[in-house]
Amino acid sequence: MLNKLALGGIKHRFRDYSVLFSGLMIASAIFYMFMTMAMNTKFLEANSPAAATVFIFGFGAVLLAIITVVYIGYANKFLMSMREKEYGMFMMLGSKSSKISKMIFIETFAIGAIASIIGMAVGIVATSFVGDALMKSMDIPAKNFNSFYLPALIATMIFFLVIFILSALRNSISIRMTKVLNLLHKESQPTRIKRNTAWTVIQSILGIIFLGIGYVTMVRFGNSPALIYIGVPIALVTIVLGTYFVINSLTTTVINFLKKRPGVAQKGINNFTLSQLNFRIGDYTKILSMVSIMFALALGAITVGLGFHQQISTIVNGQQYYDANIVNMNDQERDQVDKLTGKKLNEYTYKSDAKNDYFRLSDFKDQPITYNHFNYSSNNILSKTKTTSNPKNEEVQYYLQGSMLGKDRMKKLQFVSDAEYAQIKSEPSKLTFVKTDSF
Amino acid sequence: MQKIVDVKNIEKVYGGADEKQFKALSNVNFEVQPGEFVGIMGASGSGKTTLLNILSTLDTPTNGVVNIAGEDITKLKNNEMADFRANEIGFIFQDFNLLENLTAYENIALPLALQNKSVKKIKPNVMSIAEKLGLSEIMNHYPTELSGGQKQRVAAARALVHYPKIIFGDEPTGALDSKSARTLMETMSKVNQEDNVSILLVTHDPFSASFCDRILFIKDGEIGQELKNPNHSRGEFYQEILDSLGTFAE
Ligand SMILES: Nc1ncnc2c1ncn2[C@@H]1O[C@H](COP(=O)(O)OP(=O)(O)OP(=O)(O)O)[C@@H](O)[C@H]1O
Numbered sequence: 001m002l003n004k005l006a007l008g009g010i011k012h013r014f015r016d017y018s019v020l021f022s023g024l025m026i027a028s029a030i031f032y033m034f035m036t037m038a039m040n041t042k043f044l045e046a047n048s049p050a051a052a053t054v055f056i057f058g059f060g061a062v063l064l065a066i067i068t069v070v071y072i073g074y075a076n077k078f079l080m081s082m083r084e085k086e087y088g089m090f091m092m093l094g095s096k097s098s099k100i101s102k103m104i105f106i107e108t109f110a111i112g113a114i115a116s117i118i119g120m121a122v123g124i125v126a127t128s129f130v131g132d133a134l135m136k137s138m139d140i141p142a143k144n145f146n147s148f149y150l151p152a153l154i155a156t157m158i159f160f161l162v163i164f165i166l167s168a169l170r171n172s173i174s175i176r177m178t179k180v181l182n183l184l185h186k187e188s189q190p191t192r193i194k195r196n197t198a199w200t201v202i203q204s205i206l207g208i209i210f211l212g213i214g215y216v217t218m219v220r221f222g223n224s225p226a227l228i229y230i231g232v233p234i235a236l237v238t239i240v241l242g243t244y245f246v247i248n249s250l251t252t253t254v255i256n257f258l259k260k261r262p263g264v265a266q267k268g269i270n271n272f273t274l275s276q277l278n279f280r281i282g283d284y285t286k287i288l289s290m291v292s293i294m295f296a297l298a299l300g301a302i303t304v305g306l307g308f309h310q311q312i313s314t315i316v317n318g319q320q321y322y323d324a325n326i327v328n329m330n331d332q333e334r335d336q337v338d339k340l341t342g343k344k345l346n347e348y349t350y351k352s353d354a355k356n357d358y359f360r361l362s363d364f365k366d367q368p369i370t371y372n373h374f375n376y377s378s379n380n381i382l383s384k385t386k387t388t389s390n391p392k393n394e395e396v397q398y399y400l401q402g403s404m405l406g407k408d409r410m411k412k413l414q415f416v417s418d419a420e421y422a423q424i425k426s427e428p429s430k431l432t433f434v435k436t437d438s439f
Numbered sequence: 440m441q442k443i444v445d446v447k448n449i450e451k452v453y454g455g456a457d458e459k460q461f462k463a464l465s466n467v468n469f470e471v472q473p474g475e476f477v478g479i480m481g482a483s484g485s486g487k488t489t490l491l492n493i494l495s496t497l498d499t500p501t502n503g504v505v506n507i508a509g510e511d512i513t514k515l516k517n518n519e520m521a522d523f524r525a526n527e528i529g530f531i532f533q534d535f536n537l538l539e540n541l542t543a544y545e546n547i548a549l550p551l552a553l554q555n556k557s558v559k560k561i562k563p564n565v566m567s568i569a570e571k572l573g574l575s576e577i578m579n580h581y582p583t584e585l586s587g588g589q590k591q592r593v594a595a596a597r598a599l600v601h602y603p604k605i606i607f608g609d610e611p612t613g614a615l616d617s618k619s620a621r622t623l624m625e626t627m628s629k630v631n632q633e634d635n636v637s638i639l640l641v642t643h644d645p646f647s648a649s650f651c652d653r654i655l656f657i658k659d660g661e662i663g664q665e666l667k668n669p670n671h672s673r674g675e676f677y678q679e680i681l682d683s684l685g686t687f688a689e
């Protein structure tokens with residue numbers, strides 16, 4: 001009977017619940033999808049050498065967790081508001097509050113469990129598609145990546161379990177704190193619109209400012225791998241807050257404005273409709289906020305995914321044109337390099353003294369060097385490759401220095417003629433760059 | 440004999456410390472004897488619902504003592520309060536307060552089910568009360584499949600199923616047509632006489648009130664006049680009530 005009472009309500013209000021339910025489901029699907037990538041360190045390490053990737057995923061996981069918590073908090077409040085009256089009636093009929101708590105737990109868990117299990121199933125299927133697409137677009141061998149990843153599944157389960165326990169706790173505490181009489185009359189209590197105009201005005205201004213900041217950061221920072229770390233959190237927070245404020249203040253203001261205009265309000269049933277809207281505005285605001293949080297959730301996941309994608313291409317193609325550079329190649333290394341197919345080698349010899357590294361200009365004439373030209377002025381930092389036989393430009397020098405042995409790295413680079421080079425008394429070293437067409 | 444309701448100097452002030460204060464009840468004193476059928480009448484806003492909520496443990500008085508069935512209900516703790524509601528009192532409201540997703544049978548059984556009573560114990564109780572109120576035929580119907588009058592009788596059955604000492608009703612006939620109202624009042628009257636359940640009923644309607652043994656008139660939060668019906672002739676009592684309402688309203 002207890003189960004039937006707790007769960008009967010769900011069946012009966014299936015349509016109300018279905019919105020919430022699909023939201024929860026999507027949340028857990030996204031969370032699982034994200035976790036399969038974020039927690040699969042083997043996969044991450046195998047495919048991206050940069051520490052930045054770990055950062056992206058760590059940050060993304062926290063962000064996603066926060067948004068999910070906020071969303072479930074909202075959903076839970078909404079769910080509770082549909083049931084309060086019933087619980088009030090049970091109390092009126094002499095039910096102990098411990099029994100009410102039990103019912104709340106059963107109900108919250110039933111919804112939570114079903115939603116997150118279906119969500120995870122959806123997540124597994126979706127991950128296999130997204131995973132495939134990701135692998136293809138990045139040319140990564142799909143090894144170490146499996147759409148079913150147990151640790152991610154467990155993490156998702158634990159995460160949602162904890163959230164639902166907390167929600168159930170919160171619900172039962174709030175029921176215990178509320179007077180039975182107030183619970184019984186819950187449904188008919190309008191969410192009072194405070195006609196506190198100052199606050200409404202502040203809200204609408206803040207909302208518009210937040211939205212502005214949010215979208216500007218998205219546009220301006222969104223494409224740059226360096227700024228995206230700052231841009232995403234700023235955009236997420238401001239857009240969610242902004243949307244909430246704008247919906248909250250604007251709707252009230254517009255309705256009140258319309259009600260004050262006799263031409264509008266006194267026509268037909270307009271006044272009635274407006275009053276009705278005003279009465280229910282609390283619910284609508286809640287629904288709209290949930291939708292916008294849901295968007296933020298998806299947006300967050302997508303942004304992190306894109307950031308990851310971009311990061312990989314930056315690392316693989318962006319920073320260095322060549323796939324390997326070797327100083328004074330030994331026989332073993334030469335053997336390995338020989339095995340590579342479709343390769344192109346550039347070899348430059350240099351001599352060093354205490355302050356300088358000397359390169360032969362003629363080497364660069366014979367084998368023009370290719371480097372990445374970064375254009376910092378545009379939003380898109382991603383580089384263009386350029387090939388030159390004049391090594392004196394800064395980017396080439398920087399690149400050469402980065403490729404040399406540590407002891408020679410801090411010295412000044414000099415580019416000299418063959419004759420001058422011959423004059424320098426020091427052991428020559430050889431710097432070899434390897435480019436293959438199959439990194 | 441022990442009084443079922445014994446209230447002394449109840450006062451109810453609405454509004455918190457920083458809100459506008461409103462005194463809805465002041466200096467209310469009265470008693471109800473076991474088996475008595477008492478009505479409370481008064482103009483809209485006079486404080487009837489406020490009084491009934493306090494007597495039925497749903498609200499607390501600002502001042503005063505409320506004894507129901509020998510228990511000072513203002514002093515009950517959480518679980519004691521739950522037991523008290525489960526065993527001693529029953530409720531019927533104007534809007535029916537049935538659960539839409541439970542059948543009539545399940546709705547009536549609800550108070551017992553919430554007490555973890557076994558199905559074996561619940562069934563005979565529910566069936567006998569249903570028969571008394573003429574609901575046997577509709578036990579498997581859901582509330583949406585019932586008429587207003589039937590719903591209200593289901594609510595009455597639910598209030599009676601645990602054999603409470605007293606039933607509180609806030610305008611239970613308020614939403615019913617006169618025929619359904621009459622059926623409900625006749626049922627209440629029957630239960631009152633046969634099972635010796637006390638009834639305290641708030642009503643606007645003189646016809647419903649004419650079923651009572653005694654009527655308290657309340658005005659601006661205070662009990663003014665009292666009307667008794669010693670000889671149980673409903674027609675005469677009805678007329679008396681109408682006359683009193685006329686003079687009392689002045
Ligand atoms: N929660 C509340 N807060 C503040 N004032 C209240 C509250 N509930 C009732 N009142 C006020 O107390 C007074 C008595 O209300 P009550 O509901 O008891 O009237 P009533 O006699 O039941 O009226 P009706 O016949 O219309 O149901 C009214 O003036 C009402 O405005």
Ligand SMILES: [Mg+2]
Pocket residue numbers: 487488489
């Ligand atoms: Mg009332």
